[in-house]
Amino acid sequence: MARPRQTSIVQIPPRVKGFIPFAYYGKVREPIKLNLEEYEAIRLLDYEDLSQTQAAEFMDISRPTLTRIYDRARKKMALVLTEAHQLLIEGGKALLEGEWYECSKCRCRFNNPQSKPVAACIVCDNPDVTRLNSCMQ
Template sequence: MARPKKFRRVEFFPESTYFVPWGKPKCEIDEIVLNVEELEAMRLKDIHELNQEECAEKMQVSRQTFQNIIDGARKKMVSALIEGKAIRISGGHYTTSMCKFTCIDCGNVYEIQYSQDRLKCPSCGSEKVLCSKKADFCIKWCKGEE
């Protein structure tokens, strides 16, 4: 039996999550899906220029796992660029401490474990979830306190 996959620590979420080659209609092109942790690996290594050990430590994985993640990410990116594919940033197996999320309906406060937790509360399934900082403001605003 295989060992369960560890969550990878992520400290960044992009605002733009879909990229299409210029001049090609979205409906006519293939796409690749880049996982959130793959983007994080490239960000740490290629933008912040950390070494493999530092990157692995930040993502809370082994050096070999980090290398596997970044190799897969780079292969996907090169494929998209050379073959003119769209790039969707979505999904993965990650956790973050950047922001706790609050469910407006049930009040559950939680750290996200998967990308879908940003869209639905893991307790009640409500889609009314916000970053806790925004949720506090929203709740106060709705009550007329802001």
């Protein structure tokens, strides 16, 4: 029997929903789906330079689980880069902590610990902010 998958914690949502190959004129390939925990594993290990033990702690999963997630993520990224696939960041078994917003003007991303909706950007006071959690799955 397969073990149930652990739910991992994603601290900061991705800025985009995906990527499209630039100046690629070959046959369009099906998009590769990177789920939220795979995105977070790459962000913590390769972008933030955390150790696997630290990243597993941040994501509230075991280190072996993190290793499996990271291996899957790297294989998917290798396919995207070498075979010119589109990349979609979606799905997965992850919790986004708090409500997250992005400002359309300064691109600042911030979360909201209060229960009432955010009216404007906390940095530049621009009222055009997008709630990011609504585009997560």
